[in-house]
Amino acid sequence: MEQHYFQPEIECAGQEDMKKTQSERLRKMVRNCYDNVPFYRQKLDDMGVKPEEIQSIDDIVKLPFTYKTDLRDHYPYGLVAVPREKVARVHASSGTTGKQTVVAYTEGDVDVWATGAARALAAAGCTTRDYVHVSYGYGLFTGGLGLHYGAEKLGAAAIPVSSGNTKRQVQILQDFGSDFLCCTPSYAAFIGETCRDMGVDTSKLPLRAGIFGAEAWSEGMRENIERLLNIKAYDIYGLSEIAGPGVSFECSEQNGLHVNEDFFYPEIIDPDTGEQLPDGEYGELVFTCIGKEALPLIRYRTRDISALVHEKCACGRTLVRMLKPKGRTDDMLIIRGVNVFPSQIEYVLTQLGLEPNYLIEVDRVDNRDNMVVQVEMSSAMFSDKVRQIETYERQIAGALQSTLNISAEVKLVAPKSLSRSEGKAQRVIDRRKV
Known part of the structure; x- marks a missing residue:
């Protein structure tokens, strides 16, 4: 497959050149934080740095x-490092608990963000001739x-x-000649x-092709989207606090996501000790x-x-790759002492040939955690007899037991009985009072 780059001089840079760029930018950034953000000045002074x-x-x-609590504790602009007149854009996270995390951008920051997203589109094969259908939400959410x-x-x-207005989305895909689709993976499946x-x-x-992110999704979900829409599905990673989508992206090899490390320096740490971990070892992802x-x-x-891989990719890029995140430490469910990620359940369902439409309900009954997984049947299953449906339920439960x-x-x-989302899909309802 022909490789596409937006900035090959950066995306394929030598390690020494990249390290030089990163070091120069880190020095400038730390000085900016120390001089203009009281929170960081106090932190560094307390550490004697x-x-x-x-x-x-x-x-x-x-x-x-x-x-993240530091952003909420200094809501809304306490961590902003530039004067008010330099702020060109304000976004905020779509969090459902506590205060939103507010993110300010200068014109330069917006350009950095756009550059990261442009690299992602180019890596998926997008060119100046293409039309990009953006079905992420527009507004404070950073996706659109x-x-x-x-x-x-x-x-x-x-x-x-x-x-x-999903039927209208389909009409636009037909009439406008859209070449690329950008939205959450769950919404892409719904469009399909x-x-x-x-x-x-x-x-x-x-x-x-499509570029999908903003929520965790499995290889099974990728296959489902590709089958429904007859496209190649690419992953993109970002988070509001860093820059939104475009922090990292998949290339044609789809063997990890290339990090735009000239803008966002990644580390993998042990979440308990804070110590850096070596390449290939999973831990908590950290960005500067x-x-x-x-x-x-x-x-x-x-x-x-996630985990990091620094070896050169077959696509020609030397940008460090982060492996597809396994889940999140704060989205992780601990059920009867076992760590459970929704992505594991999605994997099991897709391996069984089911579409990944499901809802996890967790409750505590008689001091014991109880997990119920609602799964949508296919149309063929829905027409089967009750006894056959019970057999399906036991089969799925056995597969989940084996994995989890x-x-x-x-x-x-019933098919289509679980609500569909136009943004991030709600996969978990945890009713435990802890």
Whole structure:
């Protein structure tokens, strides 16, 4: 497959050149934080670290960690490092608990974000001739505008559809000649299901690829989307606090996500000790925003569980790769002492040939954790007799037991009875009072 790059001089840079860039940017960033963010000045002073001691990217281990609670504790603008007149954009996380995390951008920060998204689109094969159908939500959520600006930065045409009104989405895909689709993976699957229900032959659409992120998804989900939409599905990673989508991205090899490490320096740490872990070992993903001005977070703990690989990719890129996150430490369910991630359940369902439409309900009954997994039946299963449905439920429960090492009750429900999401899918309801 022909390889596409947006900035080959960066994406394929030698390690020494990249390290030099990272070190220069880290020095500048730490000085900015110390001089302009009282929170960081106090942190560094408490640790006895002065900005001039940070000379190389290797010195990053001398710096403190930043947590999501720090952003909430200094809501809304307490960690912003530039004067008000330099702020060009404000976004906020779509969090459901506590205060939102507010992110400010300078014009330069917006350009960094757009550049990361443009690299992602190019890696998926997008060119200046293509039309990019953006079905992420527009607004304070970073998804829509991130891919929109990335498409324009690349020179492609952005179609700002936003989310919702799915039949209209399908009509636009047919009529506007969209080449690329950008949305959450769960919404991509829903668009695919809608195409199928409307009798639309997706093989006749111009659509050839999609870039999906903002929620965890399995290889089974990828296969499901590719089958429904007749496209190649690519992963993209980002989080509001860092820059939104475009922090890292898949290339044609789909063997990990290339990190835009000239802007966002990654580490993998032991989540308990904070010590750096070697390549290939899974731990907590940490980012330092060496390319940002307004909110230059130092060693931000994402809670995502991943691993790093520094060897050159077969696509030609030398950008470090992060392996597809296994889950999140704060989305992880601990059930009867066992760590459970929704992505594990999704994997089991897709391995059994089921579409990944499910809901996990956790409760505590008589001081014992109880997990129920509701799973949508296929149309063929729905027409089967009750006894056969019970057999399916036992089969799924057995497969979950084998993978998770704990038992779960499985309830098969009617097709389309679980709510669909235009943004991040809600997969878990935890009713335990702890």
